Amino acid sequence: MAEMDVSSGGGHKKGPGVKKSKKLSTRVDLTPMVDLGFLLITFFIFTTTMSQPTAMKLNLPKDVENPEEQNQAKESGALTILLGKDNHVFYYEGQLSPDGSNWMSSNFSGENSIRDVLIKKKKDVIANHVHTVNGICQEIWAKNNNDQTACRDKDLVVVIKPGEESTYKNVVDILDEMTINVIKRYALVDISEGETQLIKATEAANPK
Amino acid sequence: MARPKLPRKSTNIDMTAMCDVAFLLLTFFILATEFKPEEAVDVIIPSSVSSQPAPEKDVVMVSITKDGKVYLTMDDVERKKETLNQLNDRRKLGLSEAEIQKAAALPFYGTPISQLKAAAQLPADKYVADGLEGIPAKDTANNEMLDWMSAITTAYQGAKMNLLLKGDLNSKYPTFKNVIASFKRNDLLKFQMVTNPENVPTGTDLFTTGKRE
Secondary structure, three states, X not given: OOOOOOOOOOOOOOOOOOOOOOOOOOOOOOXXXXXXXXXXXXXXXXXXXOOOOEEEEEEOOXXXXXXXXXXXXXXXXXXXXXXXXXXXXXXXEOOOOOOOOOOEEEEOOOOOEHHHHHHHHHHHXXXXXXXXXXXXXXXXXXHOOOOOOOOOOOOOEEEEEEOOOOEHHHHHHHXXXXXXXXXOOEXXXXXXXXXXXXXXXXXXXXXX | OOOOXXXXXXXXXXXXXXXXXXXXXXXXXXXHOOOOOOOOOOOOOOEEOOOOEOOOOOEEEEEEOOOOOEEEEEOOHHHHHHHHHHHXXXXXXXXXXXXXXXXXXXXXXXXXXXXXXXXXHOOOOOOOHHHOOOOOOOOHHHOOHHHHHHHXXXXXOOOOOEEEEEEOOOOEHHHHHHHHHHHHHOOOOEEXXXXXXXXXXOOOHHHHHOOOO
């Protein structure tokens, strides 16, 4: 393939005075060309983008003029998660008691992570579900061929309150936890002054 | 016993076939490569378990860098122009038609609205994200994202818009909150956050049911 036929066409003889030119080999060393080819291949392999970024959907609630119009969550099913500095997570169930006895600390990974808390809370809510005749669940079960596993977690509401010191990553992580643990009702809410103070106090008490 | 003499063979290999293969692969990769569009703003995005690819058309993207600067990117030049016209009218910027043309050609916006005129005059190599101060959105009192989003809502009236938010891992929450507030105030209640894909942790509800909302 790399050779070419350069022999002079035809077999007619040259005259006696004509010198026979020396035949040069037409074989070309292709090694550098192969080198170059593979170099370019490597370059293109590395510059090709393989993983496309994904997008995470978030629907916001409309701001309501008077908060009384908003749905009230059942206290037994409510879990409030607060995000602090340096990936600290705090949470409480139901209402925050005045003495702060149900104020708990957690984190994103490791022991007692927020995921474990959410899984436990979801189990609790499902276990404590009281079925009311003609309730919302009745309709949903009827729609799903009387599958009574659905809808039991309808009272579970997670309220997420990111603090001033939390990062965007923390917020995305906690929203991701909602997807991971299939929690349907959650809300991103502004933190209150009292809770900010409580976070600061807790962080000051346990410096890590 | 004397060994039979092996005929000595030439060690020259014909490289032609290898060369063919190399260039065939090269052509393939050249054609298959889609170069990363040049990112105007440098942010490191967090990861999530979401599996939907981020939309690429009709994009309005708000980027938040790690030091809390906010930048805006739009891909539709006509709508960019419309947005700038809206801003021009509302904020009495006094931009001429030519200046709007020039500003619409900018790859992204990252200055206070009052400095748009000056920003459009900057040469392209000076107009880099690091040198600009970003759209002010750090405090609620002076949140210019409200103006931007309201102008954009008008410009995209009746058309599909993919609102994307691309935040840096380490950007602080208050900036994010103000950006969201600007979406909410303009009735843009659905948006998407750009993330890197991540595997679903084993044993969780999502992992066992495989249902995604």
